[in-house]
Amino acid sequence: MNKLFGILFLIISFNFLNAEETYLNIDASFFEADEEKQLMIFKGDVKMTKNKDILLCKKLVINTVPSKDNPKKQVPKDYKATGNVHFTIHTAENILKGKGDTVLYYPDELKYIIIGNGYLEDTKEGKKVSANKIYIDEKTGHTKIDGDANKPVKFRLKIEEKKEQK
Numbered sequence: 429m430n431k432l433f434g435i436l437f438l439i440i441s442f443n444f445l446n447a448e449e450t451y452l453n454i455d456a457s458f459f460e461a462d463e464e465k466q467l468m469i470f471k472g473d474v475k476m477t478k479n480k481d482i483l484l485c486k487k488l489v490i491n492t493v494p495s496k497d498n499p500k501k502q503v504p505k506d507y508k509a510t511g512n513v514h515f516t517i518h519t520a521e522n523i524l525k526g527k528g529d530t531v532l533y534y535p536d537e538l539k540y541i542i543i544g545n546g547y548l549e550d551t552k553e554g555k556k557v558s559a560n561k562i563y564i565d566e567k568t569g570h571t572k573i574d575g576d577a578n579k580p581v582k583f584r585l586k587i588e589e590k591k592e593q594k
Contacts, residue, residue, distance in 0.1 A: 452478050453476065453477045453478070454474065454488070455473075455474070455475045456470035456475070457471060458472050459471075466492045466505075467490065467492065468489070468490045468492070469489050469490075470488040470490075474486065474487065476488060479518065480516070481518055482515060483513070483514075483515045484513070484515070485509040485510060485512065485513040485514075485531070486512055487510045488507065488509050488510075489508045490506075490507050490508075492505055493505045505535075505536075506533065506534050508531075509530065509533075512527075512529075513527060513528050513529065515531065521552065522552040523552065524550060525549045525551060526542055526546070527546075527547045528542035528544055528546040529543060529544030530544055538565065538566035539563070539564065539565050540562075540563075540564040540566075541562070541563050541564075543560075543561050544560065545558075546559050546561060548562055561573070
């Protein structure tokens with residue numbers, strides 16, 4: 429039981445989504461931890477929050493690994509949210525809103541992957557994209573968007589038109 433609380437403490441103290449608060453809060457109808465497999469599973473109306481950031485889904489699986497600083501402690505390796513996933517992320521300059529069937533997050537690499545019915549909106553710039561798969565690499569700023577034959581990539585960009593001077 430002490431290991432379970434140790435795992436929960438590390439998850440709570442994890443610096444998720446570039447927020448300043450030290451607590452990651454997860455509410456769900458069901459929770460299960462498997463120390464041998466190093467994972468935690470949350471099911472049923474999952475709500476994860478950190479400051480103003482929010483993630484809603486039906487199931488959240490968090491894989492952990494031993495901490496580099498203290499091998500006796502576990503830290504998140506990756507997150508997998510499935511089932512009607514919706515999220516809002518507040519950055520220093522912007523608010524990003526998104527959704528998809530599955531959202532993967534790799535905290536060490538700062539990579540997100542939105543799979544199935546993907547949608548991402550940059551509220552400040554007015555950019556919106558919907559596609560089958562959306563890859564976001566925060567470290568490099570690289571974004572890749574995959575469509576398919578039945579669902580092509582759709583991109584909407586707000587542009588400023590210059591008025592003609594007379």
